[in-house]
Amino acid sequence: MIALALPAQDSGTFTPPGIEEIHLPAILPWGAADGFSKQMLLVILSVVIIAAFFLMAARKGQLVPGRLQFAGEAAYGFVRNGIGKDIIGGKDFMKYVPLLFSLFFFILVNNIYGAIPVIQLPTFSHVGGAYVMAAIVYFTWIAIGVKKNGLRYFKLATVPSGVPGYILPIVIPIEIISNFLVRPVTHSLRLFATMLAGHLIVMIAGSGIEFLVMQENVLLKGASVLVLGGAVAMYMLEALIMVLQAYVFTLLTAIYIEGALHADSH
Amino acid sequence: MKQLIISAATEGTNPLVPNIWEMFVVLVGFAVLMYIVVKYVVPMFEKTFAERAEAIEGGIAKAEKAQAEASAALEEYKQQLTDARAEANRIREEARAEGAQILADLKEKAAAESARITAQAHAAIQSERQAAVVSLRAEVGTLATTLAGRIVGESLDDDARSARVVDRFLADLENQNAGAAK
Numbered sequence: 108m109i110a111l112a113l114p115a116q117d118s119g120t121f122t123p124p125g126i127e128e129i130h131l132p133a134i135l136p137w138g139a140a141d142g143f144s145k146q147m148l149l150v151i152l153s154v155v156i157i158a159a160f161f162l163m164a165a166r167k168g169q170l171v172p173g174r175l176q177f178a179g180e181a182a183y184g185f186v187r188n189g190i191g192k193d194i195i196g197g198k199d200f201m202k203y204v205p206l207l208f209s210l211f212f213f214i215l216v217n218n219i220y221g222a223i224p225v226i227q228l229p230t231f232s233h234v235g236g237a238y239v240m241a242a243i244v245y246f247t248w249i250a251i252g253v254k255k256n257g258l259r260y261f262k263l264a265t266v267p268s269g270v271p272g273y274i275l276p277i278v279i280p281i282e283i284i285s286n287f288l289v290r291p292v293t294h295s296l297r298l299f300a301t302m303l304a305g306h307l308i309v310m311i312a313g314s315g316i317e318f319l320v321m322q323e324n325v326l327l328k329g330a331s332v333l334v335l336g337g338a339v340a341m342y343m344l345e346a347l348i349m350v351l352q353a354y355v356f357t358l359l360t361a362i363y364i365e366g367a368l369h370a371d372s373h
Numbered sequence: 374m375k376q377l378i379i380s381a382a383t384e385g386t387n388p389l390v391p392n393i394w395e396m397f398v399v400l401v402g403f404a405v406l407m408y409i410v411v412k413y414v415v416p417m418f419e420k421t422f423a424e425r426a427e428a429i430e431g432g433i434a435k436a437e438k439a440q441a442e443a444s445a446a447l448e449e450y451k452q453q454l455t456d457a458r459a460e461a462n463r464i465r466e467e468a469r470a471e472g473a474q475i476l477a478d479l480k481e482k483a484a485a486e487s488a489r490i491t492a493q494a495h496a497a498i499q500s501e502r503q504a505a506v507v508s509l510r511a512e513v514g515t516l517a518t519t520l521a522g523r524i525v526g527e528s529l530d531d532d533a534r535s536a537r538v539v540d541r542f543l544a545d546l547e548n549q550n551a552g553a554a555k
Contacts, residue, residue: 147398154402158409165417170425183418201419205411213406235391236399243403296389303388 121318124310149230153216161212186211186357194361195368203364206247211357214240214298218349221306222342229302229349234295237302241295244360249287252367263370294359301352305345312338516546 164179172180190211191204214231221229231237252260265282266275312334319331520542524535 144392144395146395150395150398150402154406154409157406158414161414162409162417165414165421168417168421168424170421170428172421176421180418180421183414187418205407205415208415209403209407209410213403230399233392233395234389235393235396238391239396239399239403243400299388 121315124307124314144233145228146230146233146236149217149220149226149228150236153213153220153230156216157212182212183208190354190357190361194358195365197368199368203361207357207361210240210244210360211353214356215350215353218302218353219346221302221309221349222346227309229306231298231302232306234299234303237295237299240298240356241291244294244363245291248360248363248367251364252370255368256370260367260370264367290363294356298352298356301348305341305348308341309338309345312341512549516542516549 161179161183164175165183167173167176169176186208187204191200191207195203217230217236219229220226221232231240252264256263264286265279267278267282270278316331316334316338319327319334322328520538523542524538
């Protein structure tokens with residue numbers, strides 16, 4: 108909430124915080140433009156948190172699990188069965204469970220940061236991370252498709268079966284664009300945009316409350332309570348979206364992999 | 374206005390342009406996480422799941438084995454029971470047959486005994502009778518001689534006397550006979 112230190116309040120007009128406010132000052136500047144940012148610290152922290160939790164939960168491996176192990180198994184089983192087994196299915200879904208599992212919890216923890224009071228910054232409100240995640244998934248499913256079907260995969264993925272020949276000149280470019288060009292873009296931007304928007308809404312609500320409280324008019328001061336109520340509601344909604352986006356990202360990954368595996372039957 | 378100045382500053386920051394260092398950190402962070410997950414987390418969970426499934430299935434198999442053993446024992450017990458019953462029946466039948474045999478033997482023996490006794494009695498009677506006839510035959514001559522002597526000794530012309538002699542003789546004879554029969 109450093110954004111609240113805007114100099115606009117003195118003029119009596121409200122200036123909302125802009126997009127640049129998500130670029131916090133670097134913790135440790137070095138040669139590059141931004142240096143070591145808060146996002147980078149959070150990414151490293153997320154890896155430590157996830158690895159520590161699941162290693163501790165899985166370490167004992169008791170047949171009758173304790174509380175921690177049970178929680179870990181439930182979380183793991185959610186991705187393994189709820190996403191991997193249900194979407195990809197078959198005998199070979201286990202090969203992709205590690206990827207789905209890592210994706211889900213990596214994105215989940217990095218999103219949830221936005222709902223934790225002191226941290227209050229979802230990592231993927233910076234687009235770079237979202238690009239990387241989407242790119243990993245993009246190359247993964249293309250590699251799976253090619254490995255499974257050979258170079259014929261590109262034909263299977265772009266030429267739908269059962270379509271009359273005279274429509275193909277229209278359908279093939281559409282398929283190419285939608286599968287190979289738009290898909291990674293939407294995959295990354297969906298995550299980035301929801302996180303950025305959620306973060307902005309909370310920031311704007313925060314600075315709006317501050318602006319109203321600073322007013323001399325008592326009615327305007329009181330109106331800040333309404334904004335606070337709205338901010339809490341938005342905060343809840345954001346928390347939901349943070350979890351949901353992690354799920355959607357992983358689910359889409361599973362769907363892309365499934366499509367690549369069974370390209371000949373689509 | 375300050376707002377305008379801030380807006381101008383905003384235009385310089387395109388949110389879609391990534392920070393290359395951040396991308397690098399995310400990539401490396403995710404790779405590290407992926408490595409830990411592939412190497413440790415998933416194998417450990419899967420091992421636990423497999424062990425649990427095995428424990429449950431092993432328990433079921435064990436129970437099935439115990440069930441099979443129990444039913445085998447029951448079968449064996451029933452078989453033994455059937456055998457024992459058959460054995461008991463056989464022994465009973467044998468005993469009955471033996472009893473009947475013994476009874477028949479005894480009856481036969483008793484019949485033989487009674488036949489023997491009857492035959493013996495017959496033989497005794499026969500021999501006594503024979504003895505009586507022999508002794509009678511021997512005595513008849515003597516008696517006849519005695520009678521004839523008496524008749525001759527007395528007067529034969531006296532019919533009344535002669536008749537008395539004959540009567541006396543017959544009475545004697547009867548007495549003798551009665552004595553012999555005793």
